[in-house]
Amino acid sequence: MIPVLLILIPLLAGLASFFIKNDKTVRSWALFSSLLTVVVAVLAVTVLKENKYLAHQCEWIPALGSSFSVKLDGMGQLLCLLTGIAYPLIFLGTWNSQYKNAKNFFALMLLSQAGLMGVFVAMDALLFYFFWELALIPVYFLCSQWGGEKRIRVTFKFFIYTFLGSVLMLIGILYLQSQTPNKSFGIQDFYNLDLPGKTQSWVFWLFFLAFAIKMPIFPFHTWQPDAYEQSPTATTMVLSGIMVKMGLLGLLRWLLPVLPIASYSWGDVTMSLAVAGIIYASLIAIRQDDIKRLVAYSSIAHIGLMCAAIFAENKSGTQGVMIQMFNHGINIIGLWIIVEIIEKRFGTRKMSELGGLAQKAPVMAIFFVIIALANIALPLTNAFVGEFLMFNGLLNAKSQYSLWFTVFAGVGIILGAVYTLNMIRKIFYGATNQVTEAAQDLKLNEKLSLGIIVALIFWIGVYPQAILNITDGISQTILEQTDISHLFKK
Amino acid sequence: MNALIISALLGVVMMFSSFLLKDRSTVRSMAIAGLLLLLVVNVLEMNGVEFFNINTRDMIVFDRFALLFNTIAFLSTLLYLLLSAKEMAKVGVYFADYLALIFFILCGVILVSSFKSLLILFLGIEIISIPLYILTGSDKRNLKSNEAALKYFLLGTFSTGLMLMGIALIYGAQGSFYSVDISKIAGETPSALLIAGMLLLFFSMSFKVSAAPFHFWTPDVYDGAPTVFTSFMATIVKAAVFVAFIRLFDEAFGLLHLQWQLLVAVITALTLFIGNITAVFQQSVKRMLAYSSIAQAGFMMLSLYAMNADAKEGLMLYVAAYSFATIGIFAVLIKMSDYTFEGFNGFAKHQPLLAATTTIFLLSLAGIPLTAGFLSKFYMLKAALGTGKHLWLVIVAVLMAAVSVYYYFRVIQAMYFKEGEGQPMEVSKPFKWTLVVLAALIILLGIFPNILLSWLYF
Structure with missing residues (x-):
């Protein structure tokens, strides 16, 4: 019931938005419907935790062995919660941004939410693929229509890149389906597959490429900074806050447990790529002058760490990734909200043209500093918990190079502190200039959305157990499914 | 069988309709009504209602595959006429004739989707192709349209020739035109004659569905033909030939x-x-x-x-x-x-x-x-x-x-x-x-x- 609602509410609200003429009405409507979604998502995590509410299955295309099977497991609950919380925050945080054809903008935003919810709850591979693509289409239109100057070329690259990845995944899905005894796309049938290592090996890459492009993992990241920079900021928040989680969820739900042998044997390669990406992206982030690009590269670094921790294949790493998926989503949306405010107020995103904002807009400075510190995982903030668990997991990984991975990932964290603190310094401290002279502080809606984000940051930072409890069961299940140690004893 | 006979009749009716009806919109409505009729009788036949019982000596068999395809083809044509029939009037003055030709083509479509004998296949392909040559060149004052028609005609007849040659070779090898008979003997060791015939059929069918490297005619013809007819040619006709292709290689x-x-x-x-x-x-x-x-x-x-x-x-x-x-x-x-x-x-x-x-x-x-x-x-x-x-x-x-x-x-x-x-x-x-x-x-x-x-x- 609940997962169907989570898809249907934004879907119907989105379709309805196409027909609302008034800009203000459609804005309120989008906020209202997204609040409704949050309520449902929160209910799913808190009150209605019984299975009968959280799963739904009915026939869809029996001839193909596919059913409409949706379920909220712990990871699904968490990500749906994130998706649910993110959209009202986005709408609230960018309340003052004006869009041409606002009705289409908000309709597409809501449709993308429906697609994302679908990805997080689908328990049937074909359904998963459906939503995987469907989430992309509205985002493509959003970026291409309301983005920056180079938007058409950039988003096209983004689209073709991800489409290529997903069709490769489609082959993988089809192949796995043909191997199941009852020709089914159900996730449980995929888990029960016991393919030989050699086969797993090539199917692994079909899936991994799709996920790696989506996350993105070095060297498949080239679409990302451009796309983040050129998209309208509200869409960038969706892209970076939630869409990248599709790739992580894909790894955790559809790759590791389905192809455990290949995941183990290719683990070193993927972890190397991820760790290389952390260093690479952090180094580039240090050189950026454009705030949007800086945050984009920092996102690559964070995702790289999560990807590496996933392949560590232990409880600490997996739980760390789970909680960090949520944290990263919240934190980066907070950063983007402030970036959007700065861009709208001063007409520039270049750090070299800004400065001294802390004197003129102290509230903004406080919020920004807190979120930025959370972004570099200072203790007491949410990201600290996640990164601590992930590093712990990485260090204890079965790989013989685990120490090296940990060290290099740690260097990435230090570099992260460098560029983040540098950004704070350049934007908020120093002398004011012509651009920032007449700065205004935050408006009510901005305070509200950032306030919620900061509250979440501290709450999870102090009491992470609330989140960890949600995902404890599913992490255990994934690890048991991924465990191949019984193969070594033979 | 319902649709085959009615579509042939409708073709003739449409041809003479321009003598009696001066108003183009009436002719158009008639064609649309005719197609609706075709759709209905075909769906009826799917449900077991047959109006005509003609012994074709099993040269044509309307199985589910054929009937379903015919339904799709009629539905597509119906939508096509609803959308674009008015535009046909802009191509030339022979509005009713174009519609008549489309009905004749549908006749061919029905034949190629349900043939069991290579003769019917050949007949169907020809019934489809010849009206198409005409439609391609229907924009008489346009040089490109003429060029496309000529190109299509020359290459099309050449490939039909290949097909005929192939059928003849196969007949030589197997002594029958029926797909069933052809497949029966092929199970043992296929003779060189049969293989040669099969290859010729394969190439000519590839030409008709514009598979590379037999595709060179397609862009020029599609581009040169009046757009309203390109639409028909690229969809319903192509699909029909594909169905025939599959049928031929599956059954024979x-x-x-x-x-x-x-x-x-x-x-x-x-x-x-x-x-x-x-x-x-x-x-x-x-x-x-x-x-x-x-x-x-x-x-x-x-x-x-x-x-x-x-x-x-x-x-x-x-x-x-x-x-x-x-x-x-x-x-x-x-x-x-x-x-x-x-x-x-x-x-x-x-x-x-x-x-x-x-x-x-x-x-x-x-x-x-x-x-x-x-x-x-x-x-x-x-x-x-x-x-x-x-x-x-x-x-x-x-x-x-x-x-x-x-x-x-x-x-x-x-x-x-x-x-x-x-x-x-x-x-x-x-x-x-x-x-x-x-x-x-x-x-x-x-x-x-x-x-x-x-x-x-x-």
Whole structure:
């Protein structure tokens, strides 16, 4: 019931938005419907935790062995919660941004939410693929229509890149389906597959490429900074806050447990790529002058760490990734909200043209500093918990190079502190200039959305157990499914 | 059998209608009513109601496969006439004749989808081709149209000649025109005569469905023919020939599958590659659609390659998805004066509804989920994977699908993201509604393909 609602509410609200003429009405409507979604998502995590509410299955295309099977497991609950919380925050945080054809903008935003919810709850591979693509289409239109100057070329690259990845995944899905005894796309049938290592090996890459492009993992990241920079900021928040989680969820739900042998044997390669990406992206982030690009590269670094921790294949790493998926989503949306405010107020995103904002807009400075510190995982903030668990997991990984991975990932964290603190310094401290002279502080809606984000940051930072409890069961299940140690004893 | 006889009669009626009816809109309504009639009698036949009982000595058998395809073909033609019949009047003065020719072509379509004897196949192909030569050249004052007709005629008759030669060789080898008899003996060691005949048939059919390297006529003919007829040619006719292709190689040469499978794989890959890559470089949307039709033919060839249950089901879905989408796009294209990609600039602003439906058609052609195009491509890939061989072919197919996104999305980009003047065009309410119905059909099939496919069994 609940997962169907989570898809249907934004879907119907989105379709309805196409027909609302008034800009203000459609804005309120989008906020209202997204609040409704949050309520449902929160209910799913808190009150209605019984299975009968959280799963739904009915026939869809029996001839193909596919059913409409949706379920909220712990990871699904968490990500749906994130998706649910993110959209009202986005709408609230960018309340003052004006869009041409606002009705289409908000309709597409809501449709993308429906697609994302679908990805997080689908328990049937074909359904998963459906939503995987469907989430992309509205985002493509959003970026291409309301983005920056180079938007058409950039988003096209983004689209073709991800489409290529997903069709490769489609082959993988089809192949796995043909191997199941009852020709089914159900996730449980995929888990029960016991393919030989050699086969797993090539199917692994079909899936991994799709996920790696989506996350993105070095060297498949080239679409990302451009796309983040050129998209309208509200869409960038969706892209970076939630869409990248599709790739992580894909790894955790559809790759590791389905192809455990290949995941183990290719683990070193993927972890190397991820760790290389952390260093690479952090180094580039240090050189950026454009705030949007800086945050984009920092996102690559964070995702790289999560990807590496996933392949560590232990409880600490997996739980760390789970909680960090949520944290990263919240934190980066907070950063983007402030970036959007700065861009709208001063007409520039270049750090070299800004400065001294802390004197003129102290509230903004406080919020920004807190979120930025959370972004570099200072203790007491949410990201600290996640990164601590992930590093712990990485260090204890079965790989013989685990120490090296940990060290290099740690260097990435230090570099992260460098560029983040540098950004704070350049934007908020120093002398004011012509651009920032007449700065205004935050408006009510901005305070509200950032306030919620900061509250979440501290709450999870102090009491992470609330989140960890949600995902404890599913992490255990994934690890048991991924465990191949019984193969070594033979 | 219902539809075959009635369509032939309707053809004759349409031919003489211009003597009696001076008003074009009456003729048009008559044609549309005729098609509705065809659709109805065909659906009735699917449910076991037959009006005519003629002994064809099993040369024509209306099985579910044939009947389902005929339904799709009639439905497509009906939508096509609803959308574009008015435009035919602009091509030349012989409005009623064009409609008559279309009914004759439908006659041929029915024949090639239900033949059991090579003679009927030949007859059907000829009944389809000859009216098409005429329709291609119907814009008499246009040099390009004339050139296209001549080109089509010369190459078309040449390939028909090949086909005839092939049939003759096969008759020499097997002593029969029936597919059943041909397949029977082929099970042992096929004679050189039979193989030669089969190859000739294969090449001539490849020509008709414009598979590479026999595709050279397609862009020129599709581009040169009046757009309203290109639409018909590229969809219903092409689909029919494909169905015949599958039928022929399934029933007559099914046992030799392993021998010709590799050949089909190579031709499929080549078709996909040439069609998609060349389409990328086109400047005119019409020509792009011509190449895209080659590319789509490549995907349909996958069903020929795999030749299993999935393949046949998938082909039905594919022809429906492809025909609906292509007819829709052409219907919009006909209304435009500028066929280049730039001509579509700013289209969404001036014609939001048309742009939205065109987007759905393009998404379907590109194979994006939620549209029929996705599931049909999905079926093809599934069928091809099901053979368990030649994995490279599947990889080529999806890579080329990704390439196809490039040129289909160029149109979407032009419509939505680029600024343009927009061309003045007259669009009636019924036209808009028909397009919406077409788009709805595509999405419906994309979510519930069973509506269509359940007709194949039960």
